[in-house]
Amino acid sequence: MxxxxxxxxxxxxxxxxxxxxxxxxxxxxxxxxxxxxxxxxxxxxxxxxxxxxxxxxxxxxxxxxxxxxxxxxxxxxRGNGATVLLYDPEARTILLTRQFRFPAYVNGHPDGMLVEAAAGLLDGDAPEEAIRREAAEELGVQVGDLRHLFDLFMSPGSVTERVHFFAAEYRPGEIAGGGGVAEEGEEIEPVVVPYDDALAMVADGRIADGKTVILLQWAALNLF
Missing domain, CATH: 2.20.25 (N-terminal domain of TfIIb)
Structure with a gap:
């Protein structure tokens, strides 16, 4: 032994x-x-x-x-992760992603196409480095100053993952590239949503991703 x-x-x-x-x-x-x-x-x-x-x-x-x-x-x-709410304070818009999520699809989501905040696993990087990488890969945004919000266990009954939450400003002219990593089968679409519409999308179920709802609720209290 x-x-x-x-x-x-x-x-x-x-x-x-x-x-x-x-x-x-x-x-x-x-x-x-x-x-x-x-x-x-x-x-x-x-x-x-x-x-x-x-x-x-x-x-x-x-x-x-x-x-x-x-x-x-x-x-x-599955390791720890990070997510970021990208917002334009002048236009009052949020920059989100749309992508196919098979686990949601197989568990009752109509088409599996979820609208979400940019996010990803740390893969050995610091949370700030990881979310800058994910924002660039998924949305083509080079994130500047990051505001750390909180760290949350998203499903503590069975999943060990702790997610680091951030917020950062973006400008439409800063978007270049994105779409995800093709070698990993990612096909990610950027979605610009007026902030007030985003709250309505939570209410009617068009936004059904937990981390994104948490970020939008934070924005309701602190941004707009």
Whole structure:
């Protein structure tokens, strides 16, 4: 048995041998967490090690009555992300994206074409660097000053991702290129929406993306 509780039986892609992306040690995440004295991680199993990682973690949890119970949770780790609300304060417009989202389509969205704020995974970059990259790739906007708003866990019941929220001004004349990364199958359309129309689109369901709704609500309180 190794020092982290694994055995030779545990040798599998992503554990002690590299997975398809060359990663090992994926079963160690969470074992050293010590911030909550009422939680003791006892086992971590990599259930799926595709592009992102699905883990099943077993831990002991001490409830309010003082009793310890064993629980198990699956967590989906796709890394952390960043998003930005691009706005023109003079024209009172918001610059958003429209793209096909299969998970939304398969779960009841009429055509899967979601209107969203620019966003993406950090991929090892600082949040500010990542969102500047995404704004350029998706919308052709070179973002200047960024205003950091807050960091939120978007689906804490099962997804580990923490999203860093930003806002930044843009000018229509600054847009050049965009459309997404073709090699990744992205086909992204820029959408300029008057701010008042954006709120109406939330109300009638034309904007149904959570991070975008949060950003528009922030704008309602702080911008326009």
């Amino acid at each position: 190794s020092g982290d509780g694994s055995t030779q039986h545990d040798a599998r892609p992503g554990h002690d041998v590299p997975d398809s992306r060359g990663r090992t040690g994926l079963h160690r995440t969470g074992r050293s967490a010590a911030g909550n004295p009422d939680v003791r991680v006892t086992d971590v199993e990599v259930v799926s090690d595709g592009w992102h990682v699905l883990r099943r973690t077993t831990f002991d949890y001490r409830g309010r009555d003082g009793a310890w119970v064993s629980q198990s949770r699956e967590t989906y780790d």
